[in-house]
Amino acid sequence: MRKLSENFYQRKNVLQVAEDLLGKILVTQCNTIITAGRIVECEAYAGVSDKASHAAGGKRTPRNEIMYAPGGVSYVYLCYGMHHLFNVVTNKKEIPHAVLIRALEPMAGMAAMVQRTGKKETDSTITKGPGNLTKALGITTNHTAISLQSPDLYLADDNHHYTKKEIGVSPRIGIDYAGDDALLPYRFYIKNSPYVSGKKWLTK
């Protein structure tokens, strides 16, 4: 298992990066507790031309400044006052592309995930959805703007590959305010995974 290099993140096509992130492993370590999960759902946010992105139209604020950094760093922010959302910044410096990680399949540290989320046991909802996965992995806004080469938070490849058949594509979720851009097929997910959000595959 090896960490993804900066070259992986700094490619120009954010859609390709998003699709390639499926099957990769997100690892966090805080206070010696390691939690990890395989990415089964993510969405691409294509910078200035994407109305759904925080950087739409070249908007630049203290919060989204990190999106303009070279690819390979994290962007975490608070949404709706209670959910932390984890993004991976991609592309080169000054190009604010990012990929939102929406769902994981738990692989390690399940006990810690259960404890953090206050659930009684591991079930398919524990890392389903962007708000849930950050909670399970202990990701907060303290993790924003840090390098994905750091030992506390990184993405890794264990040579697991999904086939084209297993990968689904759809419009993004929860961005109705973005007008026409809400319809863009920028969401990638693993078909049949019980951890993918937005569908009621099997909640019980």
Place this chain on the structure above:
DNA sequence: GAGTAGATCCTCT
């Protein structure tokens, strides 16, 4: 099973 409302707070205007 489907639809709706409430929680809750940081960020930008």
Place this chain on the structure above:
DNA sequence: GAGGATCTACTCA
């Protein structure tokens, strides 16, 4: 001062 890249629980059928 308004609103958001969400989630859950509750209502109603």
